[in-house]
Amino acid sequence: MEDDYYLSGGSEEEDDYYPSDREAESLDGLENEESDAQWATSKAPSSKVITKESLLAAQREDLRRVMELLSVREHHARTLLIHYRWDVEKLIAVYVEKGKSCMFSEAGVSVIELVDLDPPESSSTLMCNICMDDVLAKDVTKMDCGHCFCNNCWTEHFVVKINEGQSKRIRCMAHKCNAICDEGIIRKLVSVRHPDLAEKFDRFLLESYIEDNKMVKWCPSIPHCGNAIRVENDEFCEVECSCGLQFCFSCLSEAHSPCSCLMWELWTKKCRDESETVNWITVHTKPCPKCHKPVEKNGGCNLVSCICGQAFCWLCGGATGRDHTWSHIANHSCGRYKEDGEKKAERAKRDLYRYMHYHNRYKAHTDSFKQESRLRETIKEKVSHLEARDSKLRDFSWITNGLCRLFRSRRALSYSYPFAFYMFGEDLFKDEMTKKESEIKQHLFEDQQQQLESNVEKLSKFLEEPFDEYSEEQIMQIRMQVINLSVITDSLCKKMYECIENDLLGSLQYTIHIIAPYQSKGIAKAEELTWSAQANSNNKCQKISNQATGDLIEIGKASASGTSDESTQLSRKRPRKGSSAGSMFDLNLPAEVHQPNT
Amino acid sequence: MVDFARVQKELQECNRDFEVSGIRVVPNGEANLAHLLGTIPGPLGTPYEGGTFKIDITLPDGYPFEPPKMRFATKVWHPNISSQSGAICLDILKDQWSPALTLKTALLSVQALLSAPEPDDPQDAVVAQQYLRDYQTFVGTARYWTEAFAMISSLGVEEKVQKLVEMGFPEALVRSTLESVGGDENLALEKLCST
Ligand SMILES: [Zn+2]
Ligand SMILES: [Zn+2]
Ligand SMILES: [Zn+2]
Ligand SMILES: [Zn+2]
Ligand SMILES: [Zn+2]
Ligand SMILES: [Zn+2]
Ligand SMILES: [Zn+2]
Numbered sequence: 001m002e003d004d005y006y007l008s009g010g011s012e013e014e015d016d017y018y019p020s021d022r023e024a025e026s027l028d029g030l031e032n033e034e035s036d037a038q039w040a041t042s043k044a045p046s047s048k049v050i051t052k053e054s055l056l057a058a059q060r061e062d063l064r065r066v067m068e069l070l071s072v073r074e075h076h077a078r079t080l081l082i083h084y085r086w087d088v089e090k091l092i093a094v095y096v097e098k099g100k101s102c103m104f105s106e107a108g109v110s111v112i113e114l115v116d117l118d119p120p121e122s123s124s125t126l127m128c129n130i131c132m133d134d135v136l137a138k139d140v141t142k143m144d145c146g147h148c149f150c151n152n153c154w155t156e157h158f159v160v161k162i163n164e165g166q167s168k169r170i171r172c173m174a175h176k177c178n179a180i181c182d183e184g185i186i187r188k189l190v191s192v193r194h195p196d197l198a199e200k201f202d203r204f205l206l207e208s209y210i211e212d213n214k215m216v217k218w219c220p221s222i223p224h225c226g227n228a229i230r231v232e233n234d235e236f237c238e239v240e241c242s243c244g245l246q247f248c249f250s251c252l253s254e255a256h257s258p259c260s261c262l263m264w265e266l267w268t269k270k271c272r273d274e275s276e277t278v279n280w281i282t283v284h285t286k287p288c289p290k291c292h293k294p295v296e297k298n299g300g301c302n303l304v305s306c307i308c309g310q311a312f313c314w315l316c317g318g319a320t321g322r323d324h325t326w327s328h329i330a331n332h333s334c335g336r337y338k339e340d341g342e343k344k345a346e347r348a349k350r351d352l353y354r355y356m357h358y359h360n361r362y363k364a365h366t367d368s369f370k371q372e373s374r375l376r377e378t379i380k381e382k383v384s385h386l387e388a389r390d391s392k393l394r395d396f397s398w399i400t401n402g403l404c405r406l407f408r409s410r411r412a413l414s415y416s417y418p419f420a421f422y423m424f425g426e427d428l429f430k431d432e433m434t435k436k437e438s439e440i441k442q443h444l445f446e447d448q449q450q451q452l453e454s455n456v457e458k459l460s461k462f463l464e465e466p467f468d469e470y471s472e473e474q475i476m477q478i479r480m481q482v483i484n485l486s487v488i489t490d491s492l493c494k495k496m497y498e499c500i501e502n503d504l505l506g507s508l509q510y511t512i513h514i515i516a517p518y519q520s521k522g523i524a525k526a527e528e529l530t531w532s533a534q535a536n537s538n539n540k541c542q543k544i545s546n547q548a549t550g551d552l553i554e555i556g557k558a559s560a561s562g563t564s565d566e567s568t569q570l571s572r573k574r575p576r577k578g579s580s581a582g583s584m585f586d587l588n589l590p591a592e593v594h595q596p597n598t
Numbered sequence: 599m600v601d602f603a604r605v606q607k608e609l610q611e612c613n614r615d616f617e618v619s620g621i622r623v624v625p626n627g628e629a630n631l632a633h634l635l636g637t638i639p640g641p642l643g644t645p646y647e648g649g650t651f652k653i654d655i656t657l658p659d660g661y662p663f664e665p666p667k668m669r670f671a672t673k674v675w676h677p678n679i680s681s682q683s684g685a686i687c688l689d690i691l692k693d694q695w696s697p698a699l700t701l702k703t704a705l706l707s708v709q710a711l712l713s714a715p716e717p718d719d720p721q722d723a724v725v726a727q728q729y730l731r732d733y734q735t736f737v738g739t740a741r742y743w744t745e746a747f748a749m750i751s752s753l754g755v756e757e758k759v760q761k762l763v764e765m766g767f768p769e770a771l772v773r774s775t776l777e778s779v780g781g782d783e784n785l786a787l788e789k790l791c792s793t
Pocket of ligand 5: 289
């Protein structure tokens with residue numbers, strides 16, 4: 001039942017998106033365009049990798065911005081940023097709209113400088129309203145809000161809150177006081193008696209940058225690489241971590257454009273229910289009572305006959321004669337020979353066929369790009385054969401570029417099938433368009449999809465040819481084809497994405513589906529965050545970031561990869577300094593594991 | 599570890615102005631101060647007027663940095679108090695607790711809750727529905743529960759017996775049951791109902 005017309009390629013010349021007038025003039029220009037440079041992004045990628053080492057620096061960058069903008073101290077900046085989920089733009093917007101004092105009180109920041117007319121003598125005593133004891137003035141601490149309690153009570157309060165997991169917003173002890181306590185005071189008091197807890201506190205504050213920040217997410221790699229990714233402006237995008245994992249930033253599953261996140265979620269769930277196929281076999285076939293082969297029921301009649309010639313009753317499975325009417329089989333009376341549920345079964349069967357149609361195509365392309373590394377190997381071999389040849393042909397970048405284009409296009413094609421399944425099915429958009437509208441749109445889309453498909457298969461065919469054994473003239477022919485097909489599939493992919501974004505998802509009335517934009521050069525590898533030693537001076541958290549005080553970190557060069565095997569990229573990662581590793585947090589470990597630094 | 603020095607001071611302070619507040623906190627039998635019994639008078643002008651409500655208090659290890667656990671030991675009909683368990687739905691006993699609050703201020707808040715129910719944030723859905731849909735019946739039930747469960751101390755033994763007999767229990771059984779629970783009408787009723 002597998003309909004694999006798309007693998008046959010070649011025959012359907014009329015489908016081709018192949019403007020022959022372009023062919024001749026474009027080739028020389030293409031040569032340069034399709035050189036290695038094409039697969040390295042020219043503009044800076046819009047995402048950054050935050051490693052364990054750079055987490056502090058990343059956070060510091062935002063803190064400094066807010067400190068400078070509002071001229072506030074660091075702990076106030078952090079309180080504000082945590083309140084606004086590390087969204088500096090939002091914070092500025094609120095500042096402009098509501099003013100400083102309103103914004104501060106909402107976030108629990110109090111900057112009223114309280115003037116102590118006569119600071120108490122250090123030998124005098126005060127009554128602490130919490131423990132109700134008289135304590136020496138030197139043993140009390142006053143918070144920014146003006147509330148003053150003894151150090152023992154503050155410490156106990158902080159310990160309880162940190163253990164409750166509320167490190168990010170520890171409020172003052174006074175009833176109805178909304179002020180957030182100064183992190184410096186918390187750190188100082190808690191570390192006297194519970195250094196381990198002080199460290200946990202710092203860790204919570206540090207990780208808040210990732211956990212409370214909608215533009216930053218942990219890389220979903222398993223086992224975890226320790227990195228987080230920060231995107232610059234659009235959370236609907238696909239990214240590649242420095243560990244090599246490519247994922248959808250929005251839903252954290254594999255990169256799935258041009259499918260929307262919801263469609264992809266539904267699709268994977270549907271595929272996981274492989275049982276659907278299994279079900280089909282149990283629902284739609286029954287073993288023949290004579291030869292025991294599964295027999296499929298076709299048509300509405302409940303008398304089925306096996307290829308062995310045996311007729312039997314579909315409902316009870318019992319062997320019967322062939323003589324029957326619509327409602328009765330001669331000499332058979334199981335009493336179940338009725339039309340019940342007939343319509344439902346027919347419908348289920350139709351739905352299932354539809355699903356299988358899309359799934360088969362999706363799977364064929366997925367399987368093809370899973371062969372990536374194998375094909376890459378054979379291509380490499382061919383290239384080295386060619387290079388060994390004594391020939392004036394020297395530039396073979398068109399081969400690897402063509403291969404990258406093939407994988408990139410196949411990927412887009414593959415995910416376009418689950419997209420189409422939901423776009424034109426009844427699950428999601430039944431109320432959005434009439435059956436007629438849906439059909440027209442489906443035809444338009446399928447037309448594009450098929451053009452892309454046939455060109456992708458052609459490209460694939462040319463790359464699989466044993467061209468390393470061909471004559472120079474033949475190789476030049478193939479080269480021209482590959483370069484041309486690369487350009488065509490790229491532009492068809494782009495067109496397909498545009499059609500999906502504008503004509504299909506863009507015209508929806510009631511629901512919003514956003515897809516990651518088409519990246520012609522593949523998913524951009526996130527760049528490593530950089531910072532200088534300077535930025536870390538005056539650092540309260542110095543002890544947890546000794547490693548960060550090195551020289552300017554090497555910038556991971558922006559590169560794109562339509563490919564997954566980029567081991568050379570990984571070596572650019574900054575090597576760990578083993579000796580000092582113990583002094584920094586390993587974000588992979590729970591806080592409890594960290595021993596206090598002494 | 600509970601700060602018992604502070605608890606001790608709180609008890610002294612609270613009982614000192616009992617005359618004014620009518621609120622009392624005493625140790626609940628045991629040797630340490632982790633279990634306490636509070637009493638609050640029903641607020642005037644409410645169906646709870648005239649009743650004396652017992653509140654079971656348990657102090658967690660982190661007290662006063664963690665809130666005390668409070669539960670009505672006297673049965674009460676109120677939207678924010680469970681008619682079954684006596685559990686109280688009150689913000690200062692949860693996330694709004696501050697170490698600067700005391701047992702007395704907490705009990706005052708509970709007393710204020712009796713005057714001003716918040717049926718939109720109910721602990722007892724049945725009571726809350728009645729409060730919203732049929733206020734008169736609510737007042738009647740609350741009043742009846744106050745008289746039946748919160749006024750025992752004011753009744754003499756004969757009155758208690760008579761009351762329970764009127765509720766349909768045989769007199770001999772009522773007397774022996776009352777005796778077995780030390781004259782506590784509330785407990786006697788529970789026992790009679792469960793047998
Ligand atoms: Zn104190
Ligand atoms: Zn305060
Ligand atoms: Zn990663
Ligand atoms: Zn997604
Ligand atoms: Zn057969
Ligand atoms: Zn038939
Ligand atoms: Zn039958």
